[in-house]
Amino acid sequence: MTTLTGSRATATFPTASSARKGVLQVAWGTYTLAANPTAADIIEFCKVPAGATVIGGYLQGADIDTGTEAFDMDIGWAANGTDVADPDGFGNFGVMDGDAVSQFRPVAGIYYPFVNIVQDAGFKTFAAETTITGTINVAANAGGTGLLKVVCFFVVL
Numbered sequence: 001m002t003t004l005t006g007s008r009a010t011a012t013f014p015t016a017s018s019a020r021k022g023v024l025q026v027a028w029g030t031y032t033l034a035a036n037p038t039a040a041d042i043i044e045f046c047k048v049p050a051g052a053t054v055i056g057g058y059l060q061g062a063d064i065d066t067g068t069e070a071f072d073m074d075i076g077w078a079a080n081g082t083d084v085a086d087p088d089g090f091g092n093f094g095v096m097d098g099d100a101v102s103q104f105r106p107v108a109g110i111y112y113p114f115v116n117i118v119q120d121a122g123f124k125t126f127a128a129e130t131t132i133t134g135t136i137n138v139a140a141n142a143g144g145t146g147l148l149k150v151v152c153f154f155v156v157l
Contacts, residue, residue, distance in 0.1 A: 001040035006031040009044035015129050016049055021157055025052075027132065028151045033064065036144025042087075043134040044078070045150035052154040053125040057090065057114040059134070062146025064096065064110065071096050072138040075114065075150060082127035087135040089124065090114040095138070114152075125157075 007013060008029035016027050029046030037043075048054065057075075065071035072095050074088035093112045117124050132152050 001042065002038070003042045003044065004031060004037070005044040006046070008046045009131055013047070015047040019156075022155055024055075025154055025156070026151060027052075027154065028149065029132070030147060030149045031134075032147045033145045036140050037136045038139050039136055041136040042078075043073075043136075043148065045132050045134060045148075046152060047129055047131050048126060048152060048154050049156065050126065050128045051156045052130070053123050053157060054090070054114070054118070054152055054154045055123050056118055057132075057150065057152040059091065059093070059110065059112045059148065059150055061110050061148035064144060064146050064148070065140035066143045068141035069095055069097050070138055071140040071144070072136070073148075074135050074137060075112075076133055076135065077124075077126070078131040078133050080126060080128040080130040083130060086117070087133065089117050090132075091116055110148075 006029040027046045031043045075091040076087040076089035079085040096110045
């Protein structure tokens, strides 16, 4: 297992501060896979501040596994000292098909909106600053490289 950290998730990158309470805010991060990741690798994308209630978001990126459709990555969060880690809390997406979808995603690539806790149990509020992560379950069969982006919508109440 390797932890890969995007620039917006480093310890020195400032975490979004809270705007006025209830104002929609966005945390986002990118990571370019220069080589095919392996199972159990973790990508740290971005951070949300203490008190953030995540109300949605998405994973978007290149077609990481062109033609063979084996790449499997989940989106969740790391432990923060109060909240326990949940590697697929925002999405247990299964195998990611990067094929174009008429009337929705007209070009090859991946786009997966946050589900899991947002859909099933409501929204997720974090007691402490938290890193939003991606966990690789299955490496790509072909390619395995490209840009991945995570966008996380939150409010602080």
